[in-house]
Amino acid sequence: AQSVAQPEDQVNVAEGNPLTVKCTYSVSGNPYLFWYVQYPNRGLQFLLKYITGDNLVKGSYGFEAEFNKSQTSFHLKKPSALVSDSALYFCAVRLLPGFQKLVFGTGTRLLVSP
Amino acid sequence: SAVISQKPSRDICQRGTSLTIQCQVDSQVTMMFWYRQQPGQSLTLIATANQGSEATYESGFVIDKFPISRPNLTFSTLTVSNMSPEDSSIYLCSVEDLGGWDYGYTFGSGTRLTVV
Numbered sequence: 001a002q003s004v005a006q007p008e009d010q011v012n013v014a015e016g017n018p019l020t021v022k023c024t025y026s027v028s029g030n031p032y033l034f035w036y037v038q039y040p041n042r043g044l045q046f047l048l049k050y051i052t053g054d055n056l057v058k059g060s061y062g063f064e065a066e067f068n069k070s071q072t073s074f075h076l077k078k079p080s081a082l083v084s085d086s087a088l089y090f091c092a093v094r095l096l097p098g099f100q101k102l103v104f105g106t107g108t109r110l111l112v113s114p
Numbered sequence: 115s116a117v118i119s120q121k122p123s124r125d126i127c128q129r130g131t132s133l134t135i136q137c138q139v140d141s142q143v144t145m146m147f148w149y150r151q152q153p154g155q156s157l158t159l160i161a162t163a164n165q166g167s168e169a170t171y172e173s174g175f176v177i178d179k180f181p182i183s184r185p186n187l188t189f190s191t192l193t194v195s196n197m198s199p200e201d202s203s204i205y206l207c208s209v210e211d212l213g214g215w216d217y218g219y220t221f222g223s224g225t226r227l228t229v230v
Contacts, residue, residue, distance in 0.1 A: 043206065044206065
């Protein structure tokens with residue numbers, strides 16, 4: 001079955017340290033991959049996406065992600081974490097062309113400590 | 115990118131009643147998607163709504179429980195029928211943005227439903 005996985009329920013990092021939130025996918029063909037962030041009591045905000053082209057994608061708020069086809073991964077990264085980055089992060093994949101719906105991972109809670 | 119207005123933002127409802135959630139998009143879109151996010155969980159797709167045809171429901175979701183209307187290319191409603199406390203969730207609508215280079219998906223701000 002086509003899916004996306006986020007193996008960590010929670011990631012803890014100290015402010016100023018680099019952070020990584022992991023995502024792997026299982027999709028036939030060339031996937032469209034997305035990262036979204038959800039702050040408490042707020043909607044889903046788009047961070048970045050990979051459609052095609054450069055494997056390193058830069059997005060909002062200093063986040064970036066690297067598409068790795070051989071490892072079927074799309075990990076979210078940031079060089080220096082901020083306390084305000086603490087939120088719930090979702091990886092999502094659009095299925096094969098012709099199926100426009102997004103499938104979401106289970107989410108990873110990022111906690112950045114001062 | 116598209117802008118979605120979703121309402122109500124939250125509601126507290128009695129069990130056995132129904133709630134209709136509305137999503138208005140500022141541009142014409144072919145497909146609209148309805149998601150449910152149960153407390154502490156990820157987003158699960160309920161159905162995909164095309165204008166002029168019946169919605170397509172995902173496994174585990176049925177039209178009698180979650181009827182959807184899609185009267186035109188900018189508007190859709192999701193009704194949560196005969197509610198029980200298990201329906202307490204955040205419900206979100208979404209559209210696929212096909213505009214120019216900024217391809218992606220835009221989400222409404224969500225409706226936080228509590229059933230008592």
